[in-house]
Amino acid sequence: MHLHHHPFCPHSRFVRLLLAEYGIEPELVEVRVWERKPEFLTLNPAGETPVMVEQQAPSVPGASIIAEYLDETRGLALADRRLLPEDPAGRVEVRRLVAWFHDKLFLESTEHLVRERIYKRYMKSDQGGGPPDAQALRAARSNLRYHLKYIGWLAKGRNWLAGERMSHADLAAAAHLSVADYLGDVPLSGPAVRENPPLPRAGEGWGGGILLPSPPCRPS
Amino acid sequence: MHLHHHPFCPHSRFVRLLLAEYGIEPELVEVRVWERKPEFLTLNPAGETPVMVEQQAPSVPGASIIAEYLDETRGLALADRRLLPEDPAGRVEVRRLVAWFHDKLFLESTEHLVRERIYKRYMKSDQGGGPPDAQALRAARSNLRYHLKYIGWLAKGRNWLAGERMSHADLAAAAHLSVADYLGDVPLSGPAVRENPPLPRAGEGWGGGILLPSPPCRPS
Structure with missing residues (x-):
């Protein structure tokens, strides 16, 4: 299996975490979406990472669509570690949070x-490259604090973000926080935030706070 | 069942079309998302329409999540009119196009x-109200033409946008085009566009062109 990804794309990181849960080690193909290469646009006309490609199967574009596809084709094999609940109400909450993290x-x-911090370094000036825009970074950091509060609030009432079991929602949150953390933009203090091993493991959960990769690590 | 919606929100229109396919007539509750009323934020912290609420069930926020929920709880009853295919590859293509229309x-x-055309009329100035921004409208119309070409290209090779059966993808495209059409922003000429009854019906399909609501109708 090939995963067309970028090391710092949070949606790509989500799928790398997801594949690790399934015990799948993909061959990674790095994509610079701003180059808009025709062979990549054939895989995903939307021109976004990640895209998963298996032999003799259609390419699967987009983090949430890959998550649903893996659950449908391999979810049962995870048994009580399945990452999407089986009851419709539980699935609504997982999908609500996945959309919250991946979209909002x-x-x-x-x-x-x-x-601002990564892609623009590699872009040519006619692709939008250049120094980071300080105002965009300030707004992004300010918005991140608001999201951290929401995650902290969820983690106070639940062991895992969407309920009693680890789900796509935890991996989505972890992927975005881990990328922000690596870039130095997660405020690592405050009552709702504590440091911890890279990802919550089954049976542990977020433990009443936000679980961050520690030490700040290069996104896998 | 209650549907918290806005008449001109394309995602809300998608769910109204979807519920009609299931033969469900919801009680409509109009929401002006820019007012950010606490009782609505309780239903959907993301503050966006649509949200579906059934008695003794959790609220279901967001067009795509509602579509998945309805398929899971009532999809089998539609038999050969089911709106999400049963094979994983078919589901990938439907979800890819739903994300294409609802997100991109x-x-x-x-x-x-x-x-620009509707919400700003009702917003107070401190909510962002005021006259439409001509530049934003020009960009939106230009981008719409690009999307119309893509829909036209899909419709040339397939009877329905995602394959051989009507699916969520057709309803999503129809919802966005119908709202744009009502607002007078769909160019109603050109080789890929032809007029037709309001929505493709089972067995008809898009028929080699873009099927538009005609005459321009108030979003249901």
């Missing part, structure tokens, strides 16, 4: 952090 | 059309 947190914060 | 087309076009 991304648009309001991590998209800007990654673009 | 929305962010690039219909969000701006609806905000």
